[in-house]
Amino acid sequence: LSDKKQVQIGKYVAVIVMILAIAWSTQGGRFNSIFEAINKIAAALAPPIATVFLFGVFSKRGTKEASIITLIFGFILGISAFAADFIPSLYGNPSIITDTWGTPFMMQAWWLFCICSVVYFIVSYLTPKPSAAQLQYTWDNPWQFLTDKEFKGVQDVRLYAGLLLVLLIILYIIFQ
Structure with a gap:
């Protein structure tokens, strides 16, 4: 375009x-709060995006067709799950997945991610392999971003990412 x-x-x-x-x-x-609304919407929409991003970077077998189908299928499934919980509440009825089945929205997101992952790999293996030019955008191993380049001290983004990780762990321990 x-x-x-x-x-x-x-x-x-x-x-x-x-x-x-x-x-x-x-x-x-x-919703009980704005945070609940935001999290429920994100739990319905984020898993297909996370699946495509994660496996698009780390999997050498992933294809563009698998990405598109996973996004479409995942969004339809996520919105359907959200609707199955939201629409009954409009009429004062218990939500189907959360209340009736006892599956919290964050677990719904996990299962949606698992389903999207299966769809991604099934479609990837049913479509032609990516070309060598496309494979240059995937990593050889998950730690390549740490070991690929020489450390540059305070100008290196990996230093700040590590500090942020340590800070998050400390905050988790403090507020647990």
């Missing part, structure tokens, strides 16, 4: 997203 066409599509998508956000804003009172 040309730059002009991409900008045009971006404008249309922005308008649609704004309309959906306005319509959705009226539903905020249906």
